[in-house]
Amino acid sequence: MDGSLSLAVSTVIFALRPHPRTRLPVLWVPLVRRIRQPHQGRWALPGGPLGAEEGLATSAARTLQETTRLSPRYLEQLYAFGGTDRAPTTAERTVSVVYWALVRPEEADAGAVGVNVQWFVADELPELAFDHSLIVEYALWRLRNKVEYSRIAAAFLGESFTLAELRGVHEAVLQRSLEPSNFRRQIETSGRLVATDAYRTGGRHRPARLYRHDRSIQLSDNGPLTER
């Protein structure tokens, strides 16, 4: 590398929470307000420079904890962004390795919120610092693709759940309604769910069977990599 190069690590955290107007569950992300130039005052992804003696995932977890007090269980590398037009001048060129995580509402609630840290509806963000708007857009696109073929939805749910609850996660992520009997058939043929003997009771509806994911399939499977 000729010239100066900085390496930063940032993280996109998604949680499902009710939309402030519609009350329907939608995706939210926490952002941190920049308190220095460039882009002072703009909202940005939590993150910071890579420490000299820390790995990438460790850096992501540390900077996330320092800025938002969040400690997700599920932190996965998303993408490295290294375009030459990311910083105002090439003298300040930065490559960002971005991690992402999905958290349950109760995990999200454990994070800090203040004048410089806030949660935003992911599809209704202000213009962010640097290329962070594009990064969130890419993370949303990846999430919406991934939810179709993986058990990623489980990260938003507890150990066991009804098919209606799982469908609710898919609908919230994909932002469209899914036909219940088609959804049930797709899930059943995927072979990824295990029916339990327990039922969700109470409420207006008849008891609904609880399912769990097949534990032989890893939630965040990095194969031969064991980065943390």
Added chain:
Amino acid sequence: MDGSLSLAVSTVIFALRPHPRTRLPVLWVPLVRRIRQPHQGRWALPGGPLGAEEGLATSAARTLQETTRLSPRYLEQLYAFGGTDRAPTTAERTVSVVYWALVRPEEADAGAVGVNVQWFVADELPELAFDHSLIVEYALWRLRNKVEYSRIAAAFLGESFTLAELRGVHEAVLQRSLEPSNFRRQIETSGRLVATDAYRTGGRHRPARLYRHDRSIQLSDNGPLTER
């Protein structure tokens, strides 16, 4: 980032070619022999330092072309490797952004081969420089997972192909035989293939219908990212 940091870009290229002993198709990768320290004489992934004014994917394509003369159509970011134990000393710390690509045999044949550039059977590599053995292991693992749910196998095949040819790619990548009628059923229910009106004739077998992938599904879909 405190201290000095280098950023390198490397690429893992996969092609399907006959195994030298069994003659069955297996995965091969091209490697470049290191001509300087550290790890002088060891085989390594093609790559090099990120240029001051080039993006990550551009750098991957350039260093691949310079070292092996290969220009794959399908080049995708795989993973950023940034552990603190990658280089012999922390003073030489390097973060590597790794791209990967699948090429057809005829594309692979167009690359340069010489005393310092050679193709190896991916599952029978010597010990590589730095952590490149782990990187290839991770790429193989990702490929073997991905082939199950994506149309990635098409990168190894021409525009149209028989189900037997497609099954051959899956078997070569997964290194296990697949039951023909199960494979046909899985492919047909996936909805990703389009039957053409053409047949493969000749040979010992009866004519076999040719299929192509549904072109509405992108081979290498980066969504909102258009890096090159």
